[in-house]
Amino acid sequence: MYARVTARQQLTPSLVRVVLSDGDLAGFTMPAATDAYVNVAIPPPDAPYDDVFDLAEVRERFAKDLWPARRRYTVRAWDADRKELTLDFVVHGDSGVAGPWAARVRPGDVLVFEGPGGGYLPDPAADWHLMVGDESALPAIAASLEILPAGTRALVRLVCDGPAHEVELRSEAEVDLLWLHRAGMPSDEELLVSALRTAAFPEGRVQAFVHGEAAEIREIRKHLLVDRGLARADMSCSPYWRREMTDEDWRQVKRDFVAAMETDVA
Ligand SMILES: Cc1cc2nc3c(=O)[nH]c(=O)nc-3n(C[C@H](O)[C@H](O)[C@H](O)COP(=O)(O)OP(=O)(O)OC[C@H]3O[C@@H](n4cnc5c(N)ncnc54)[C@H](O)[C@@H]3O)c2cc1C
Numbered sequence: 001m002y003a004r005v006t007a008r009q010q011l012t013p014s015l016v017r018v019v020l021s022d023g024d025l026a027g028f029t030m031p032a033a034t035d036a037y038v039n040v041a042i043p044p045p046d047a048p049y050d051d052v053f054d055l056a057e058v059r060e061r062f063a064k065d066l067w068p069a070r071r072r073y074t075v076r077a078w079d080a081d082r083k084e085l086t087l088d089f090v091v092h093g094d095s096g097v098a099g100p101w102a103a104r105v106r107p108g109d110v111l112v113f114e115g116p117g118g119g120y121l122p123d124p125a126a127d128w129h130l131m132v133g134d135e136s137a138l139p140a141i142a143a144s145l146e147i148l149p150a151g152t153r154a155l156v157r158l159v160c161d162g163p164a165h166e167v168e169l170r171s172e173a174e175v176d177l178l179w180l181h182r183a184g185m186p187s188d189e190e191l192l193v194s195a196l197r198t199a200a201f202p203e204g205r206v207q208a209f210v211h212g213e214a215a216e217i218r219e220i221r222k223h224l225l226v227d228r229g230l231a232r233a234d235m236s237c238s239p240y241w242r243r244e245m246t247d248e249d250w251r252q253v254k255r256d257f258v259a260a261m262e263t264d265v266a
Pocket residue numbers: 037071072073074075088089090091092095096097098099100135136137139140239240241242243244245246247248
């Protein structure tokens with residue numbers, strides 16, 4: 001499946017919104033999930049194939065170093081009437097493939113992708129909602145807050161580089177929101193879990209959405225399951241990315257990392 005970039009917007013110094021339409025979007029089916037994601041395919045510079053390509057064909061015809069890089073991005077918004085897909089990309093310096101792509105993308109450019117997948121949706125039966133993450137989880141958290149109706153409660157803890165990196169979040173729910181700001185120190189990795197340790201949790205059954213950097217997510221998950229007694233079934237929790245690793249390297253070890261996370265709570 002592919003679509004064309006129609007707009008690019010710098011939301012914050014490190015967050016770029018890319019709006020896509022046309023291409024195959026007439027056939028895009030959005031699941032009932034606020035963490036729906038697409039698996040984008042970004043070719044290397046000077047790839048010897050068209051910008052609209054068939055993934056299977058590229059894999060068959062070209063050497064591996066010419067294959068597109070695969071990355072997952074959350075559907076920040078899907079406008080079914082206009083067939084318009086919105087993705088928000090973290091641009092984390094010059095490193096990586098998808099971040100730099102979003103930094104330089106222009107209207108008319110093509111994005112090839114597969115999907116969508118995803119499975120989290122705020123449960124109307126939960127007494128309250130906990131949402132925790134960094135910029136990579138922000139699209140899913142923003143989309144989730146937007147569908148929470150009036151009369152529901154959400155406790156939201158987010159980490160970013162500073163006040164200029166915060167985005168406005170809309171919700172009809174009663175939202176207890178705290179932005180945490182990195183200070184460029186190794187202790188930044190503790191910001192989210194520390195904020196949770198001191199947070200006063202409302203009474204009742206909580207449904208949690210916790211995604212972001214692997215080491216941070218691991219500590220938070222441990223805290224929620226061990227110290228707070230959350231039920232696994234009430235948690236959507238996964239490490240989206242790993243500090244110091246490209247996504248290719250991370251995917252090689254992710255399964256073992258997730259298995260090791262289980263030993264934290266055994
Ligand atoms: C289901 C799912 C949904 C996701 N949704 C989003 C989304 O909506 N928006 C989004 O921006 N990301 C999202 N991510 C995370 C994104 O796929 C990864 O961050 C990815 O590694 C970025 O690719 P890249 O090519 O820019 O960097 P890579 O080539 O993978 O990595 C290069 C370097 O950058 C570092 N790096 C990677 N991501 C970040 C980051 N966020 N902040 C700081 N450093 C980083 C790596 O550790 C590495 O050192 C999602 C991940 C999953 C699994």
